[in-house]
Amino acid sequence: MSLSRQDRLSLVDFLPAQDRPTGPWAQILWDLRAPAPMSVWSTRVTAARIHRYDRVRPFVTRGFLLVVLAVLFAYADDARPLAWALLSVGVLQTTLEIYLDGQAHGGARSRFTVVRMLLSWQDDWQWERTLLNATGLLGGLAVPANVLAVLFLTGPGDPGWVKPAALAVALAYANSGIFHVLTDGTYYSANQSLPRFLVTLRAYGWLLVTGVLVAFVALSVHLGKWSPEMVPLAWAACVLPYFVGLKARDCDRSLRAGGEEVALAMNEARDRLAQDFHDMHTGARSLFRALADDEAVSAQVRIDAADFAPMITLVKEMADERAWDAGDKEIALDAVLAQLARDHSLRLTTRLRLGELRPANRELVRQLITTVVSNAAQAMARRAIHDRPVSVSGEVSEGMIHLRISDPLPLIPDGAWCVDGSTLAFMRDRLRRLGGDMTQSEVAGGKEIRGVWSVRPPRLKRESTR
Incomplete structure (x- = not known):
């Protein structure tokens, strides 16, 4: 199998953005569709960020957002029991992530076979090869579950501000989860086994999420799930997924600049x-x-x-x-x-x-x-x-x-x-x-x-x- 140009360049330790234009205006458009900087440097820095600097920070952040979301559900008008059930998926994911991090860095071998299997899955099979792991699967369910719970399982009644606030919190949770998927070490590694379309789609992930969100918001508005005065806030919330792409591009530029400077x-x-x-x-x-x-x-x-x-x-x-x-x-x-x-x-x-x-x-x-x-x-x-x-x-x-x-x-x-x-x-x-x-x-x-x-x-x- 022949290697693509990007795959060949992934074998380089410090890879400058050779195709990046020098003009500041052209750089903006280039960055919007640029692939992840695949190199040994990017993989190592990402691993250090995840394992030494991030640790439980993103999990605790999402846990805090779940607590805020639960409080808002308690204040929301006509929060259905199913909304709480959907919220529990995120609770399970966050709890498992924090527990597995403690086991991975604790030094002691867990006495639970399932925990050892999950850790082995992440370390020996998932890391640098694929995005698929147990907590990631739960996150893939929790992100849309929280948004759908807010859009369709809470009423438009008083207090009216609760629903747009809950949607903003649910989207913040989604942004956190999606960002850490888009900046996972797998995207930067030459050892990845991701489908080519998924690697290409990464640069446009925020746009895809925005399109899906707009469709769901439109449906919830059509079904009368929003009070008329809060509908503009519902539409305004649709811009929040843009910040996922913004942060991911910032991360990529930092890795590219760092690789050039460290060389x-x-x-x-x-x-x-x-x-x-x-x-x-x-x-x-x-x-x-x-x-x-x-x-x-x-x-x-x-x-x-x-x-x-x-x-x-x-x-x-x-x-x-x-x-x-x-x-x-x-x-x-x-x-x-x-x-x-x-x-x-x-x-x-x-x-x-x-x-x-x-x-x-x-x-x-x-x-x-x-x-x-x-x-x-x-x-x-x-x-x-x-x-x-x-x-x-x-x-x-x-x-x-x-x-x-x-x-x-x-x-x-x-x-x-x-x-x-x-x-x-x-x-x-x-x-x-x-x-x-x-x-x-x-x-x-x-x-x-x-x-x-x-x-x-x-x-x-x-x-x-x-």
Whole structure:
């Protein structure tokens, strides 16, 4: 199954609103239909809000509204017994929500099997996947039950203000319940299994609720359930569901803005850490350069030291997490070459057309360049050559990687070319194991060292797979 663009973007930790227009007037229309900001950041912040900050607050709020609604029912004219029965659904939901929250955060395992089953349902199956849970089902009944009880099961008689007040309280209860559904962590999670139409419908939920409410209010007015002077208040109450969409959009904008700002804050922290490390790297860098020049150590150690010396200076490249991840968590070759030129006072020109290489080939390209260039720089330093032009070029052709490095020095004598234990001999052996070779040739104004090897990894021998 192919992923939609929104699903693909949900795999990003910090997702800016890439399609959001910059114009303030256009932003208003965009926000009205914008989907939930699906990202790891949004899911984690929503989970923290629900489990650490909200806790029982929305349940207690709805419980308080139920108490107010019950008092208004007691004052209302001709409140039918069925109205109290419908009100009891919300009481059951609120009581169960408060009890389950206490059990979930109490640390002790409940002795009731039903409670353990409900908690397991929420934690192991419902969270981040679907909106369906026991208290949510009760809420789906309680919200319309309260509104219908006010509209159709209370009379229009005195005191006349009770009915519009009760409708406002019932709608406040509905707004609270619907808002917490629309801002549930499931909408922000890439693990959701919600139908696509439900995800799309979320932005227009407040409009749908308003339409249903207008229809019910119109029916109750038609049936004579409102005194004439209170009918305008009944119609005015129909605007209250708009605040559900308003709060949900505020929540989404906060998550988007927070995701963008926390990404900047993380990069700033990484930059400070990189700067602190950069300030301490001088001693380590000097050690690596000394190792690269020390013929008493093995060729492998000298190659690694020459390769690592410029990279330790470039540790600040790690500060931008997005760029660092996009580069497969590797310092860019161009940056390594530029640092190599600065370290050895080289006039370096590069022309690399290598495309996308396997990590092993990228590492080999970098190590071959740093090895050959470092050797040439040392030789030019011994000869007191101040103008040090070095050219590096590379390409992939017919399944082979071709790398050429030229400098103004003469050819290395046969007796000194790739002698045993030297870094050049070590690199040539690596290339030969990959079906290639390293040679030198005379060019105008100096020499050129060429490295050639296969793009493909060597075939495994049968015994190596056992």
